[in-house]
Amino acid sequence: MLYTLQRIYVQGETMSGHLQNLSETAPFRSCNHEFKVSCETCRLSRICLPLALNSTDLEQLENIIQRSKPLQKNELLCHEGAPFQSIYAVRSGAMKAYRTTSDGREQVTGFYFPGEILGMDGISESAHASSARALETSAICAIPFDSLEKLSALMPGLQRHLFQLLSREITEDQLLITLLSKNSADERVATLLLSISRRNARRQLSASQFRLPMSRVDIGNYLGLTVETISRAFSRMQKSGILRVDNKEIEILNHEALQLAANIPA
Amino acid sequence: MLYTLQRIYVQGETMSGHLQNLSETAPFRSCNHEFKVSCETCRLSRICLPLALNSTDLEQLENIIQRSKPLQKNELLCHEGAPFQSIYAVRSGAMKAYRTTSDGREQVTGFYFPGEILGMDGISESAHASSARALETSAICAIPFDSLEKLSALMPGLQRHLFQLLSREITEDQLLITLLSKNSADERVATLLLSISRRNARRQLSASQFRLPMSRVDIGNYLGLTVETISRAFSRMQKSGILRVDNKEIEILNHEALQLAANIPA
DNA sequence: TCGGCGCCATGATGCAGATCAACAGAGGTC
């Protein structure tokens, strides 16, 4: 592997000293140690950023990550237009990302669950392209991007992983574009439920029973539909025995039928 | 600057030797020298990948870029699912990217003009997530991604630029998502025309008079509308004196009115 | 305990854009 040949380690002090006290994001000023949870012990480490790192590299990544007190429901993590400094990893809870249209309306561009990374749209303009808000009490890790950038130049595995993260965001946006452009209301709702179900499974949670962290308004906004349409879609699917819906509690009773409703061929 | 301190140059032979004969993409097997146009003399260099590089770095980038004979209209550049090896820069002509839905229909995800980069959605899965097809005779530069990755670990400017490119793709996809989710047919069409106009201006071409390289079907597909609706939108705008439309030839007669039609506040 | 508010569900109606259909013009082939 050419990779390992090129690999260069920068020894402790020098590098991490530089990296540690770089940029700070507003809510992350508070003393780090209070909320210290190492990536190594975090049960999300296998699906989050640390994914591809050995323990030496992990320690360096560890040093730049900032943790702070959890965000309360509806609290803002970052605001579009604000200077871009960090990308964020969700540790617990759930977030929504949205951007404000020229006429002042909101467009929800994504929901983010534990282990997922958001805020990468800010890189290109050095300013956040979208805002992020907590859907429920959420713990967030902030990762100063210029530190991450420098680290990733030294760790090929990390660089590769970052490229992949950004690329994945692109393909997911493309899926949403396709969904909005080609699918009916019911198909969109079914697809979202399947997506949430799959992401729950990834975190060892139930794929068939969960609580939606977002409101019907947010779902409608995300899927390009009105609240009423979302509500009716849920009702229809409940009536046809695909789901059991109790407010935000969802139970998928027939996974195959839901896939069919999402227009995904078996 | 911490950047320059970390900068490491790998001398000619060793590195470039490694980098040159790595991955090959199907249409790029033919002898390179036939279509040799250096980035340095390419008039797109200021808006394309070389953007942030000095001449030393540029030479190294130069060495990994593969050029081949131009693609004919409708010719395929890459196919979704095919192993990902390169990202592509459009040198001349125009491309469309699209992905095939589970039920076999196409979703156009973007149009790409000279100086623009496509294919970055393939990074995350090591396989192209979308296909790309020439809308007219087009010259393409293929940039093997693993070589680019290695180079970018050595050139912070290049690494930064790549992150920005990926990030820009994300924000552009988000804009399309918003467009599809919130805007009327006329607004979508007007927005696309403004986008093409702006991108023409960037290449020193006329912002008010141009030829659309794509069909009405492609436009409709991209904007989540039918051909008929596109056609009617054009007719309406022509009738109201915003545009002159002659088949694929477009003249923007009233830029402000077009922005208004796109729902962009003055 | 009550009233107010946010969130959700459901019915009635309207409309933008899809669908269906017919035709016109451009460009290619024989």
Place this chain on the structure above:
DNA sequence: GACCTCTGTTGATCTGCATCATGGCGCCGA
């Protein structure tokens, strides 16, 4: 020049979702 196919335009009709309106339920503070 005759013919065909492909692409785009325009009209008539249909429909899925938006819009408008109403009411129920859970939650919170007074």
